[in-house]
Amino acid sequence: MEAKKILKDLVAINTIADKDNNRIMDYIDSFLSNLGFEIERKKNAETGKEVLIGKYGENPAIGFLGHTDTVDITDGWTTDPHELTEKDGVLYGLGACDMKGGIAAFLSAISETDLSKLQKGLAVYCTYDEEIMFGGVKDLVDAGTKFPPHVIVAEPTDLIPMIGSKGLIEYIFTFKGVTTHSSTPIDGKSSNKNAVKFLNRMMDFEQELRKTPSPFFRVPYPTMNIGIIEGGTSINKVPDKTTVYLDFRICDSEREYPLIRKAVDDAIEGLDGTYEIINDIASFRNNSELVHVYEEKTGKKGQPFFGITEASFFEGDRVILGPGPMTAHEANEHITVESLDKTAEIYSDMIQMLCGK
Structure with a gap:
């Protein structure tokens, strides 16, 4: 499915402070289940909020991770924040950048892949409460979740491979x-x-x-x-x-x-x-050979991320990569169609590279 269509559906779900957490997890659950994924959802006993783990095949070689919550609406919006609006190749909507765009890109990449021909499995992790306390990824870690050897955290980076953080x-x-x-x-x-x-x-x-x-x-x-x-x-x-x-x-x-x-x-x-x-x-820095792959595909040199993301909560080979420009938490938050499609293309390439051999 086209990433833009998926993003439209995701933006329409109000996840300010995880308001409709169950609804967005239902959407992703249905989307991945229809592709043959096995789905596990874990509910936090105190908050009632859920994380979702989707797996296709055995021994996943790559995973995609994305948080579903957004910040509140700031003053100055000129479009409906909960309706994806396209103007001159730019997609406006709350969470379009941070980070429903990244989620839409990896769901699109997965849906466009002939999963039956993969030699190795892949996994998807969708979390809640990243914007405040990182509650969702902490739930995954506390549950002893075993992440694949390589994980892409789909935060908005304007297609700059972010390969570490303080x-x-x-x-x-x-x-x-x-x-x-x-x-x-x-x-x-x-x-x-x-x-x-x-x-x-x-x-x-x-x-x-x-x-x-x-x-x-x-x-x-x-x-x-x-x-x-x-x-x-x-x-x-x-x-x-x-x-x-x-x-x-x-x-x-x-x-x-x-x-x-x-x-x-x-x-x-x-x-x-x-x-x-x-x-x-803990701080981390990715020095694996895959860094050079991302640099070649994006034409941009790997850099450290400026803050803390969910990539900081688990070990292993991981990169932070998503669409842009980086307009997170701004009025008229947006990404470009070109960046969204390019992100999905890179995600598809990485699935084929790591799972298709």
């Missing part, structure tokens, strides 16, 4: 103190002052981290961001609780993660503080 560690720190009037402070018992001392130590550490560059990344060194600081209720009261949110974007998890953990433990010592790690996502 890792992420997110911390919440809590510092305790003793509340008194500001005229009678107890030495060492201001939670705000303890937090500031800690942050000064960590900013010194950040400069040390930067001394080992990683030219592969656009920002070629690890970074630390102080996202939120909450502490105190009045200008004349010594605060008794301060919360600090930090994130680290890491170039090489194997080398940098132990350094960060030690720096945190050393910096917090003696400051009446505790911490919780709320996200711990």
